């Protein structure tokens with residue numbers, strides 16, 4: 629069973645979708661740790677889902693980004709994760725963490741990257757730009773890049789006349805909740821023995 633660590637900062641709807649997919653077997657993995665940079669509703673979803681390790685790694689506690697992300701990487705290693713998924717994690721990860729898990733970190737972003745990358749308001753910016761479509765991207769997180777790692781899945785969402793941020797966000801999130809678990813499963817199928825943990 630592939631061991632998955634999920635990094636979160638917000639509502640946790642993508643975490644909930646991953647937990648559901650693990651429960652149904654759509655994803656052949658288990659979420660063994662959920663880590664966050666701050667207190668957020670996603671942590672309650674992790675606890676309700678009986679995730680064994682749920683931890684906050686704040687800058688206040690750890691001092692600076694490299695120290696915080698080193699502590700978070702140590703916790704991911706201690707949980708023996710095979711794969712790390714950023715599901716609404718709202719900070720750029722320190723390169724030290726990214727290098728430790730290189731090739732094993734996925735991120736979901738609410739636009740058709742490279743359009744509307746490196747922003748926390750990709751949905752609002754797409755709407756304001758008047759483009760006919762936007763979408764969802766799942767990509768690898770790679771060192772020294774922000775929202776620019778190898779794209780592993782992408783799906784288009786049309787922007788409809790009269791769309792508001794809320795209506796567009798709802799359709800984008802619906803796509804994320806399907807595309808992210810499906811992409812995690814595809815990653816698992818193509819990495820059957822990435823570490824000794826993967827076959828447990």
Ligand code: GRF
Nearest residue numbers: 638639640641642716736738
């Ligand atoms: C999602 O739209 C994701 O693409 C972006 O942050 C949002 C997180 O939502 N990176 P949630 O916390 O999973 O509900």
